[in-house]
Amino acid sequence: MPNALALSHIHKSFDGFMALADAHFTARWGEVHALLGENGAGKSSLMNIAAGLYAPESGQLLVDDNPVQLGGPRDAARHHIGMVHQHFKLVQPFTVAENILLGQVPDNDDVRSYRQRLTDVRNAILTKSQELQFEIDPDQPVARLSVAAQQRVEILKVLLAGARILILDEPTAVLTDQEAARLLQTSQALARQGAAVILVTHKMADVQCYADRVTVMRGGRTVATINPGAVHEAELVRLAVGETLPPPLAVPPHPGAARLVLRAMRSSSHDGPPALNGIDLSVHAGEIYGLAGVGGNGQTELAQAVMGVLSLQSGTMELAGFGDLCTASTMQRRDMGIAAIPADRYGLALVGGLSVAENFGIGQVHSGRYGRSWWLNHRRMAKDAEAAVQTFDIKGVRSIRQKAALLSGGNAQKLVIAREFSRELRMVLVHSPSRGLDVRATAQVHERLRAARDAGAAVLLISEDLDEVLALSDRIGVIVRGKIVAEFGVPADRQAIGQAMVAHG
Amino acid sequence: MADLPLQQTAPSPVPPRVPHVPWLSRRYALELRQQLGWSQQLVIFVMSVLVGLLISGAILVAAGVSPQDILNEFVVQTLTDPQNLRAVLFQAAPMVMVGLAAALAFRARFWNLGLEGQMVCGAIGATFVSLHEIGPPALRLWLMAVCALLAGLVWVVTPVVMKLRLGINEIISSLMLNYVAVNFLLHLLYGSWKDPKDAFPYSAKFQPFERLPDFLDGFSSAIVLSAVVAVAVWWLVDKSRAGLYLRFVHSNQRVADAVGVPVRRMVLGTVLLSGALAGLAGFMVAAGQEGRLTQAFYNGYGFSGILIAFLARNNPLAASAVAVLVATLFVAGRSLQVFYQIPFSMVQLIQAILVICVASSDFFIRHRLRAVGSKG
Numbered sequence: 001m002p003n004a005l006a007l008s009h010i011h012k013s014f015d016g017f018m019a020l021a022d023a024h025f026t027a028r029w030g031e032v033h034a035l036l037g038e039n040g041a042g043k044s045s046l047m048n049i050a051a052g053l054y055a056p057e058s059g060q061l062l063v064d065d066n067p068v069q070l071g072g073p074r075d076a077a078r079h080h081i082g083m084v085h086q087h088f089k090l091v092q093p094f095t096v097a098e099n100i101l102l103g104q105v106p107d108n109d110d111v112r113s114y115r116q117r118l119t120d121v122r123n124a125i126l127t128k129s130q131e132l133q134f135e136i137d138p139d140q141p142v143a144r145l146s147v148a149a150q151q152r153v154e155i156l157k158v159l160l161a162g163a164r165i166l167i168l169d170e171p172t173a174v175l176t177d178q179e180a181a182r183l184l185q186t187s188q189a190l191a192r193q194g195a196a197v198i199l200v201t202h203k204m205a206d207v208q209c210y211a212d213r214v215t216v217m218r219g220g221r222t223v224a225t226i227n228p229g230a231v232h233e234a235e236l237v238r239l240a241v242g243e244t245l246p247p248p249l250a251v252p253p254h255p256g257a258a259r260l261v262l263r264a265m266r267s268s269s270h271d272g273p274p275a276l277n278g279i280d281l282s283v284h285a286g287e288i289y290g291l292a293g294v295g296g297n298g299q300t301e302l303a304q305a306v307m308g309v310l311s312l313q314s315g316t317m318e319l320a321g322f323g324d325l326c327t328a329s330t331m332q333r334r335d336m337g338i339a340a341i342p343a344d345r346y347g348l349a350l351v352g353g354l355s356v357a358e359n360f361g362i363g364q365v366h367s368g369r370y371g372r373s374w375w376l377n378h379r380r381m382a383k384d385a386e387a388a389v390q391t392f393d394i395k396g397v398r399s400i401r402q403k404a405a406l407l408s409g410g411n412a413q414k415l416v417i418a419r420e421f422s423r424e425l426r427m428v429l430v431h432s433p434s435r436g437l438d439v440r441a442t443a444q445v446h447e448r449l450r451a452a453r454d455a456g457a458a459v460l461l462i463s464e465d466l467d468e469v470l471a472l473s474d475r476i477g478v479i480v481r482g483k484i485v486a487e488f489g490v491p492a493d494r495q496a497i498g499q500a501m502v503a504h505g
Numbered sequence: 506m507a508d509l510p511l512q513q514t515a516p517s518p519v520p521p522r523v524p525h526v527p528w529l530s531r532r533y534a535l536e537l538r539q540q541l542g543w544s545q546q547l548v549i550f551v552m553s554v555l556v557g558l559l560i561s562g563a564i565l566v567a568a569g570v571s572p573q574d575i576l577n578e579f580v581v582q583t584l585t586d587p588q589n590l591r592a593v594l595f596q597a598a599p600m601v602m603v604g605l606a607a608a609l610a611f612r613a614r615f616w617n618l619g620l621e622g623q624m625v626c627g628a629i630g631a632t633f634v635s636l637h638e639i640g641p642p643a644l645r646l647w648l649m650a651v652c653a654l655l656a657g658l659v660w661v662v663t664p665v666v667m668k669l670r671l672g673i674n675e676i677i678s679s680l681m682l683n684y685v686a687v688n689f690l691l692h693l694l695y696g697s698w699k700d701p702k703d704a705f706p707y708s709a710k711f712q713p714f715e716r717l718p719d720f721l722d723g724f725s726s727a728i729v730l731s732a733v734v735a736v737a738v739w740w741l742v743d744k745s746r747a748g749l750y751l752r753f754v755h756s757n758q759r760v761a762d763a764v765g766v767p768v769r770r771m772v773l774g775t776v777l778l779s780g781a782l783a784g785l786a787g788f789m790v791a792a793g794q795e796g797r798l799t800q801a802f803y804n805g806y807g808f809s810g811i812l813i814a815f816l817a818r819n820n821p822l823a824a825s826a827v828a829v830l831v832a833t834l835f836v837a838g839r840s841l842q843v844f845y846q847i848p849f850s851m852v853q854l855i856q857a858i859l860v861i862c863v864a865s866s867d868f869f870i871r872h873r874l875r876a877v878g879s880k881g
Contacts, residue, residue, distance in 0.1 A: 309763050331765040340763070348763040351756040362753060362764050365746055373746045 001028040003065060004196035005050060005081065005165050010059035012045055019045045020056070024222040025215055027165065027196045032187050034199045034211035034228070037240050038410075038438035042220040043200045044086070047167050050198075051083035052076035063165070077105045082163025084154040086170040086436075090142045096153050097122045097138040103157040124160050132156075132186055147295055148179040155186075166190060167198045172206055173436055176294045177466055177498065184210040202240070202438045204233045216240050237439060255474065256285035258320060259458035260306075260427050265315035267301050267482070275301035277482035279315070283427070283458040288449060290473025291462045291484075294501055298482035299462045300343065303431040306460070307340045308333050309348065319427065331366055337426035339452075341416050341433055343462075345409070349416045352405030356397055356415060359404045360385040363419035384422070392418035393444060410441035417448055425457040432463050446472055466501075470494060538873050546870055553866030554816075557859040564854065570845050578837045589836065591724055597832035598727035598793060599624075602786035603810030604817065604824040605738050610779035611819050612742060612755050613772045619664060619679030620783045621807035622686035623657040627784025628791040629690060630656030632708050632798040635715045636698065642714045649715060650788050657784015658777050660686060665776040669769055683807065690800065698798065708798035717793040727793035732825065734782065739821040751775060755819075783810070805853065812856055816863050831856065 005027045012020040020042045027033040037043045048054045050061065052070035061068055063079045070076050076083075090099050101121045112120070125138040134152045142150060151171060158166060168187065172180035187197045188210055199211060207214050207228050216223045216239040223239050265279040275298045283289040293299060304310035306317060308330040317325040322336050342348040350359050361370060361381035369384075371377040385400045394414045396407055407415060413433065420428070430449060434442040449472060453459050462479075463469050469476055476488040478500040486500040565575050582589050603620050610617035617623075631649040634640070640648045660682060667673040694706040701709070717727050742748040753761035754771050762768045786806070795801050809831055817823035838852030 307763055309759070329765075329767065330762055331767055334765040342763065346760075348760055351753055351760050353756045354752055358749060358752065362749065362766065365749055366765060371746070374740075374744075376744055376746050376749055 001030050003027070003062065004029045005198075006060075006062040006065070007046065007050060008060050008062075010046060010049060010061075011057045012049065012054060013057065019220055020049075021220045022222075023059075023217065023220065024225075025050075026225070027198050028213075029164075029196050030191055030194050031212040032191045032197045032199060032210055034201055034207040034214040035217065036201060036204075036207055036214050036236065037217035038202060038440060041217040041240070041438075043217055044169055045220075046217070047083060047169060047198065047200055050076070050165075051081055051167060053083075074105060077158075077161050077163065080162055080164040081167070082158025082161055082165070083167040084151065084158060084169065084171060086173065088150050088154050090150060090153060090157075092143040093141055095139050095141050096136055096145075096156075097125060099142055099153060100125060100138075100157045100160055103161050105161060121160070125156060128156055128159060132189070147174045148176075148183075151175070151183070159190075164194075165196045165198070167200065169200045170202075170436065171199065172201065172203060174295065174464075176464060176501070180206070204236055204439075207236065208233060240439070255287040256456065258282045259285045260320070260460065261316075261318040262306075263316045263318070265302070265305060265317065266313050267298075267305065267310065268313040273481065274313070275482050276305065276312070276315075279479075279482065279484060281477055281484050281487075283460050285320075285426075285458050286453060286456050287474040288453050288459040288461055288472050290469035290476045291460065291479055292466055292469045292476055292497055292501060293464065293479035295464045297479050299431065299464070299479060301482070302479070303340070303342055303429060303462055304348075306338075306429050307342065307348070334363070334366065337424055337457075339420035339423075339425050339428045339457075341413075341420055341428070341430040343431040343435060345412050345416060346405070350404045350412055353403060355401045356389070356394075356404055356407070357382050357385040357400040359415060360388055360400075360419050360422075364423060367423075388415075388418040388422055392421075392448075394418065409436040410438060413437060413445065414441065417445060421448060421452065425452055425455070428452050428457050428459045430459065430461050430463075432465065433461070434463075434465065434468055442468075466494065466497065470497075535872055535874060538871060549866050549869050550863065553862045553869075554859065557855075557862030560862070561855040561858050564858075565841075565847070565851070568845075568847055568851065570841065570847065574845075578840055579833065582840075583833050583837065587722065591722075592836045593829065593832050594728045595725050595794060596835050597829045598725060598731045599786040599789040599806065600809055600813065600828040600832050601728075601731035601735055601825045602782050602789060603806050604813030604828045605735060605821055606779045606782035606786065607810040607814035608817060608819040608821060608824050609738065609742075609775050609782065611814055612751050613775040613779075614755055614758065615665065615668070615772060615776045615779070616676045617661065617664075617679055617776065617779050617783075618676055618807065618811070619661060619682045619686075619780075620786075620810045621802055622679070622683035623660045623780045623783035624787035624790065624806055625683075625686040625690050625802055626660040627653035627657040627787025628798055628802075629686075629693065629787075630654075630784065631788040631791050632698070632711075635711050636708065642712070645712070645715050646717070646792065649792060650785065653784045653788030653791075654781040655784070657787065658781040660784070661776055661780025665773060665780075669773060687802065690798075690802070694798065694800065700797070706800065707795075710797050711792060715792060716796050717789065725793050727789045730785075730789070731828075734785070735821050735825040738782075742821060747771065747774075808853075809856070812860055815860060 003026055007023065007025040010020050010023040023042060023046050025035065025046060035043050035047065045054065049056050052073045052075050061070065063081070068079055070079070091102065097118055101118055104121070122138045125136060129136040134156065136149065136152055136156060142153060145153065151174070171183055175183060184206060187199065191197045199206065201207060211228050213225060214228045214236070215225045216236065218240060228236065261282040262279050265276050267274045267276040277298070279302060281289065291299065301310055305312055308325070308328065312326060319325055319336060319338070325333060328336070346352050361384065364370065365376070370381045382400055389397050389400065392414050394411050396411050404412065404415065428449070433445050433449070437445065449459055449461065461469065461472055470492065474490055476490070476492050476497060477484045478486045478497060480501065488497060562572065562575055566572055583593055584590065603624065606620055607617060630652040634645065634649045634652045661679065664675045664678040664682065667678055668675045694708065698708045700707055717725055720726055742751060750761070750766045750771050753764065753766045754768055758768055790801055791798050813824050813827045813831055816827045834852050834855055838849055841847045841851065842849050
């Protein structure tokens, strides 16, 4: 089959940091080609070059074996390249049709009126949506759609802009098992129709089941291009990570008394049903309680309520020995030994514009570790931060005075964990801790959670990734529409949990 | 299609050499900078101020001032003539205070546009103590200062509490309170507080012990007070725990709240301090410059304070330096007015040009141009 897209000898650096060093990539028409690698391996950078967002310093880009120069995403669209980014580029208040119209390549000879064009786009959406079984209503505002539906809108956007080379950046990171399977089947179907689908991912299972070929990247270089059917998953991991990770030791848990008891938690709502609709659950000391569920069923609100950034309409949150948390400030909750690792790192945990040291030190400054209120011991804070960077294996920290925004997703998460875990803990709240993290970073994060549990903390793990919940939890609850609908002991039946997640929806 | 066994590509450790291309025929790309050292930031900042001064100079030359005289008025006279230097520092003292007040409020993400009203209230508070002869003469000046602090603080309570409690936009509420304060001032000056000795709208003269003393050859002690406050504010924002909290509040209030920073307390405390400092500036104008309560608040102190804080990037020490620069502009502007019939609004024009230049220098701190090869 002929080559659709070929990138060769690509170099790209950011402010002195070599993101891509002599990277190669070739995708053929009619295949699903996975691009595999850890965080920071250069997958997204390489694909951003293919989509015209970045200009490479050197190297060649061939579309249909013809060399091309891309001045921007518009140029890429003219060459039938379209990319669906990990963070969707949709205008939330606009309708689906308006968003897709925005994504069309403008044509100066087009004499149709705006209304006419919108109608044409609506019809095109309906046709394409039916063909792909997307069930998208073109008149819905994007803000009302679920994450999975927004992703389908993004795919429609690039397809209707004429893309035949489709790049999907970490498409399954935000989806449930069922949604992910559906999306990957759609990608396969598109490839069978002759398109080239590039799947940027670090999920081995996706690669093994759905990709025709896989290119593995590591440290900005292309390591290998192989047929995923021909090798074992372990071999793929070795190529991506560079070494095989030992499996974690299973330590039997010794759960103690109930530590956190949540009763009848209900959040207020302006329209529609409340996000939390009577949550009842208890987490014991020395156990990991995994809360599984399809995204958007109240997980975010539950996490925020326990953190103290969202106030409840009714219900109680009892922390053993401290009473109801509802009236406690976020500072008081920290003093009680509650650690929080929210899903939205830069929205609730880190300030990108401040330094690594400041983002680390804020966790303990209240305890007086860095001096009294009128004197902040910068030196001690820096020393602690440096030690934490070492202990928690945070990569990419050139100086602890560098901005936290410069850390990659996995390392930013490790910084949050380093801050939260650098003190004595009674209770740990984690929400999707491994979202966007690679194999190695995920393993390290999981190790930390197990260690906290073994040290006697109560761990409430909220995750939309069922594999993660199954791998870590000692007890599993399922949340649907702001309510716990089922609880399971371990070993739990994956099928039964999956059923519970969707049955009550 | 799955016919490739395990095709390893050879890594090449050496990045390619960029061939030399003449300057103008290169293709440039605009890039986001990851991070810039503070020394480079300072260079860009100073360059932008210089560009602003050059443009201002060109406008003054076009208005009929010879370049020689500009240099003479602005630089030589200010630095060499003690009379002028006194005038500049005299003018600078309250400006340092409003600059600090603005910088503090902005660090708490509170747009305190009511600095002028808080100054007026501070001056009224100080005059109240003087007119009613509260306290012994030895303590009178201190009492006046404290009363000015409190009055300025009280004037900012309404907007900050309305913002924190009800989410009411402080830009409007604090700005509108300026008019209330100024009209109250006029009410006093044309009414009960009018100096009985003559018919002009100002209060009775303060007693000598109610005026900020001079030292060393007539330099006002107001500038010393300003310097002390500037160092204290610098300590607060740079060296104290509250300073760290404030950096989080400034950068992202949601994250600050989530990581345990007492956001509301920080905003409330900082804004009250901002109002108090503005009140103290009012005290300096009344007890330092005028020696009585007058209408000397139409110089655009509020705007100057915002400008100073902006040019200094909310840094207290830099704010003091910028305040002296702005005061120089004021003093030189007044003599330009006298000798060249140049309107005083020219001074405000120069201020505006400086602000625009520094604002645009942000672009070069965040971005850079980089050659990416020859023009295709």
